[in-house]
Amino acid sequence: MALLEIRKLGKSFGDKKILKDISFELEKGQTLSIIGSSGSGKTTLLRCINFLEKADEGTMSLNGEIIYDAAKDQDFKEKQLGLIRKHFGLVFQQFNLFPQYTALENVTLASRLQGKDIKEKAIGLLEQMGLADRMDYYPHQLSGGQQQRVAIARAMALDPDILCFDEPTSALDPLLTSEVLRVIRQLADKKMTMIIVTHEIAFARLVSDKVIFMDDGQIIEKGDASLIDNPKDERTRHFLSSLDER
Ligand SMILES: Nc1ncnc2c1ncn2[C@@H]1O[C@H](COP(=O)(O)OP(=O)(O)O)[C@@H](O)[C@H]1O
Ligand SMILES: [Mg+2]
Secondary structure (H helix, E strand, C coil): CCCEEEEEEEEEECCEEEEEEEEEEECCCCEEEEEECCCCCHHHHHHHHCCCCCCCEEEEEECCEEEEECCCCCCCCHHHHHHHHCCEEEECCCCCCCCCCCHHHHHHHHCCCCHHHHHHHHHHHHHHCCCCCCCCCCHHHCCHHHHHHHHHHHHHHCCCCEEEEECCCCCCCHHHHHHHHHHHHHHHHCCCCEEEECCCHHHHHHHCCEEEEEECCEEEEEECHHHHCCCCCHHHHHHHHHHHCC
16 A cells, blocks of 8 residues: 555645646555656646645545545544644755754754654764764855754654655755765665655656656656666657756
């Protein structure tokens, strides 16, 4: 049984349909990459999956159990959304750390654990992110790559079933990009279940069990990582060749 199953998800803003008929499954321990041009709906999809937006069509299931049915659950209140949100973690493009707190505090504040337990856990996570010597630094004292690794530790502190990344390296220069991709790769090796929106095609080829190509709010192709080298759809080919030319 799939850990996550998305069925016929749809989302509109006003009368503009942004996501159409999105369906896919993700098994526990797998990494899914979502690739597509700017404006194709990738961020909106991640926001719906994380319940920062409510999808207005379709269903989402975890371990075979429907956790959200757009036909029935439109009136979900913050409390209910809060409960289902706990299954998911999201790492943003722009890190979004609290500037007034240290790296360690940014991680401990995220957690529902308290006291000594969370501190130990946060220290362990920051060590795992290669930040053992940066725990007491404030965000402005850290490079973008270090800040993003703190943000990943913060997301992990909540023990999400599924960790999502929205272009986690697009605000970083190449050197810092590689240090962030390295820790994401370590998470993939440890079989963290992940959904990664990325333009880093070589990285996606390396870590992905599944790949989805999106265009204009739709999935135009999906398959395993080999799809990256053998896209069938003309729009996918065009998009991939535009990345090569960067
Ligand atoms: N809150 C919103 N209100 C209205 N339109 C939105 C909103 N968020 C995104 N959009 C529109 O949805 C489309 C997809 O955006 P987005 O999901 O950010 O795409 P991507 O992440 O692939 O670049 C764009 O046309 C964007 O302008
Ligand atoms: Mg986006």
